[in-house]
Each structure stands twice: as C-alpha cells, then as structure tokens.
C-alpha cells in the first residue's frame with residue numbers, strides 16, 4: 329500500500345518519561361516527539377521540569393522510568409552515540425569563567441576530539457558566527473550576559489551537533505540581546521540544526537518556535553503549533569472587566585462573534601478589550617495559573 | 623592508549639590554563655602554611671630537642687614535606703573540581719563528551735599532582751637549606767610524586783562523593799585537618815599506644831611521611847608502607863570510577 333503524505337521523522341522521542349527526586353515528581357509520564365529540523369519550544373513556569381527533561385535527554389541524569397531516544401538511540405543504554413549528535417547550552421552556561429572565550433572553545437574542541445587543524449578552523453568560524461571575534465581573548469567573566477550566552481552557544485557547536493538544546497537561553501538578556509539571540513537561533517535552524525529550547529517567556533515561544541509543548545508540574549499538558557493551540561481556544565480574546573473587580577476572559581473563533589458577544593454585554597460591564605489571543609491565554613485556560621506564577 | 627593519554631591531557635589542559643592565569647596566588651596559598659609549620663615547629667619548638675637519634679628539625683622536615691604534598695595535592699585537585707562541578711558546571715561538559723571516565727579521573731587529579739609536587743619540592747628545598755644532613759635522592763622524588771598522585775586522587779574522590787561545598791568544608795575540618803597533624807608528621811609514632819597506632823597506620827599520610835622520613839634520614843626503605851600507599855591510590859581510583867558510574871542523579 330502506498331502511504332501518501334509526508335511523514336516527519338521524530339528526532340527525539342520520549343515514552344512515559346518520569347523522574348522523581350524523593351517524593352517530588354519533576355517529570356511525569358512525558359510522551360512527546362520532536363521532529364528533525366524544527367524549533368521546538370518547551371514552555372513552562374519555574375519548577376515545571378524543563379531543566380530536568382533536558383538533563384535526561386543530554387545523558388546527565390538518569391530517568392526513574394520510561395525512556396528517551398535521540399536519533400534512534402537510547403539516552404541511557406547508548407549514551408555514547410547520543411553524545412555525538414547533541415549539543416547543550418545549559419541554564420548556567422557551564423563555561424569556565426576564569427578563562428577566555430577562546431580557551432573555553434579550545435577546551436571543548438579538545439574533549440570532542442577535534443584535530444589541531446580542525447580546532448583552529450572551527451574556532452575562527454564559530455567566533456565569527458556568533459559575532460564574538462573581537463572578544464576572543466577576553467575572560468568570560470568580563471563579558472555581558474548576552475555575549476556569554478553567545479560564547480556558550482559557540483562552545484556547544486564545535487562538534488557540529490544535529491540537535492541543540494537551549495535551556496532558557498534569553499533569561500536575563502535585554503530586549504536587544506534577546507532579539508539578537510533569536511536571530512542566531514533561527515540562523516542555526518536554517519543551517520539544519522534541530523533546536524529544543526525551554527523558556528517561560530510566552531513571546532519567545534510564539535516568535536521563535538514551530539511547535540510548542542507546554543509543561544506544568546512535570547506533565548505535558550499540550551503540544552502543537554502556537555497557531556493551532558490558539559485556534560483550539562479561539563483566536564480572539566475578550567477581556568471584560570466587571571465593576572472594576574474581576575476580569576473575565578472569553579475566547580472566540582473570529583472578530584465577528586467576539587463583537588457580537590461584546591454587544592450583548594450589559595452596559596454596566598466596564599472596560600472591554602478585544603484582542604488576539606496568545607499562548608498565555610492557552611496556558612492560563614489549561615492550568616488555571618499564570619505562566620510566571622500567580 | 624594514545625586516545626586515553628590524549629584525553630587525559632585535554633582534561634588537564636584546561637586546569638593548566640587556569641593555573642597560568644592565577645599561578646602567583648595559587649603558589650602563595652600553598653606555601654604559606656607549611657613555611658609557618660617549619661618555623662613554628664622546627665625552630666620555635668624543636669630547637670634543642672632530638673628525636674629518634676636526629677635533631678627535631680631534621681626529623682620534622684620530611685613530615686612537613688609529606689604534609690605539604692598531602693594538602694596541596696588534595697586541595698589542588700579538589701578545589702578546582704569543586705568549582706567545575708558546583709559553580710561553573712563545566713564538569714557536565716566533560717561528562718557529555720566522548721572522553722572516558724578514566725581519563726577524566728586521571729586528568730582531574732593531575733592539577734593536584736602538579737600543585738602538590740611544586741609546593742612540596744619547594745618546602746624540601748627550604749628544608750635542605752635549613753638541615754643539610756637530609757639526603758635527597760631520585761627515590762625520594764619518586765615517592766613524593768606518587769604521594770602527590772595518591773592524595774590528588776583522594777581529592778577527586780572526596781569531591782565526587784561529597785555533593786556540596788558545605789560538606790567539603792566540614793570534611794576538611796573534621797577529617798583532613800586532624801589527619802595532617804596526627805599522621806606521624808610532627809611526632810614519632812614509636813611511643814604511642816597500640817590502638818592509636820593501628821588507627822594512624824590506616825591513614826595514607828602516615829605511610830607517605832614515614833617513607834619520606836626514612837629516605838631523607840637514610841634509613842631502610844619501608845616497602846610495606848610504599849605498597850600500602852599505592853594500594854590507597856588504587857582504592858581511591860576505583861572509588862572515583864564507582865562514584866562517576868553511579869553519579870548522574
């Protein structure tokens with residue numbers, strides 16, 4: 329039989345992935361697939377289990393139960409093969425802050441077995457790529473937050489990973505630094521790298537990610553494109569403030585039905601706003617909480 | 623084998639680079655303490671005393687050399703690894719690289735070996751200047767080097783097993799400090815009660831200082847102590863392997 333249509337290969341696949349720390353269930357029964365070539369966003373509030381998931385995927389932590397395959401290899405049993413295709417920029421950057429940018433790159437190139445000639449070439453290329461050529465000989469601790477992130481990204485790319493994990497890459501960056509980093513991530517993705525990034529910024533997930541998984545208390549509660557997630561809820565949101573006390577939210581498929589609803593409200597309704605819905609609305613509706621905490 | 627050695631060097635390389643940026647303060651840190659011991663115990667206390675047939679100064683210098691080898695190697699390896707594990711988290715990068723855990727362990731110990739060997743050799747030179755009767759031989763340097771290796775592995779092991787900065791500082795005050803003073807470094811173990819003796823001979827530093835003293839004072843080579851010292855090294859290495867295999871929590 330002929331199967332018509334494109335089957336998008338799963339590059340990362342988890343099955344009932346669970347991690348407990350004592351009684352804390354950091355990740356619970358996680359089932360998801362990340363496709364080759366996409367920018368996948370893992371969105372969730374503090375403590376949701378994002379870092380834990382990344383640490384399991386990158387072989388640093390062993391799952392309590394369940395499994396993860398990357399490129400068809402099991403992260404626990406075939407860690408050596410997984411290590412070859414992954415690169416990570418951890419939440420804490422994991423750079424040696426008392427060394428220069430170049431020394432950090434050199435170190436990472438060495439432990440990934442690049443030859444002296446390859447090291448020289450890749451380091452020059454990558455410094456250029458992340459726009460840090462002028463800062464090559466500066467100590468990491470003298471760089472701005474944005475520059476440190478870019479240095480960490482360069483370090484993680486030396487061995488040409490097929491998938492790059494970015495754990496909250498834009499936390500602590502100013503608006504400009506964030507945009508610049510987004511551009512870098514897009515460029516990397518265009519050049520063929522699958523991206524798995526975590527964030528608790530709604531705009532980031534919307535602006536950057538092809539698909540978004542929402543994680544809450546260790547559980548995956550939704551997974552789709554930002555548009556599809558909003559469509560399920562309604563693309564148009566109405567915020568109606570009643571007696572200046574509570575704001576009520578309602579969602580509609582289009583502006584026309586939203587307007588009809590607003591017109592049906594009693595005159596006492598107070599301020600009413602009609603706007604496009606966003607992922608924050610999706611998150612709040614699914615969990616009853618705000619992403620940044622109450 | 624070339625891959626193994628190459629990896630060991632790569633792991634060591636980054637610590638060497640670090641030392642290059644900070645060598646003055648590092649050297650000063652590890653020399654001040656033993657020099658104080660030398661002045662306080664060797665000159666101040668032991669001016670006229672003699673022990674086991676030699677002047678106390680000649681007796682205590684090998685002990686202080688061993689002690690320096692111990693604390694500089696242990697701390698040299700442990701402090702850098704602690705920073706890598708708990709603050710920079712760059713140790714994670716090693717674990718995610720294709721470098722084997724054996725290369726990681728040896729590579730991470732080497733910075734301790736280097737720092738321990740430099741510091742203890744410096745103290746040895748000062749010691750010889752103060753007490754010219756001390757014999758210095760290739761054997762002595764070899765034992766010193768192996769002691770540094772054993773103690774550096776001990777430092778790596780402690781850092782891998784103790785999972786916090788707080789825990790490390792407790793360990794160093796409760797276990798290491800008593801060990802540096804009691805392991806036959808400052809006094810002779812011949813007159814102390816049997817029970818205490820048995821306890822002290824279960825510590826690696828005791829063996830290191832007794833071999834170094836025997837060599838420096840031209841006494842017969844204590845093979846048993848040498849063998850025990852190396853066994854400690856092997857045990858520490860195996861401990862590191864187990865700790866790293868179990869790690870990843």
Ligand SMILES: Nc1ncnc2c1ncn2[C@@H]1O[C@H](COP(=O)(O)OP(=O)(O)OP(=O)(O)O)[C@@H](O)[C@H]1O
Pocket residue numbers: 349352353354372373374375376377378379380381419528871
């Ligand atoms: N090593 C650990 N030991 C004990 N508990 C842990 C450990 N690591 C994580 N946890 C717990 O697991 C849960 C998930 O933590 P995780 O770091 O994965 O969250 P996160 O989504 O990355 O949060 P953040 O946005 O703050 O980085 C938290 O409750 C946390 O306290």
Ligand SMILES: [Mg+2]
Pocket residue numbers: 378379380419495496
């Ligand atoms: Mg996190």
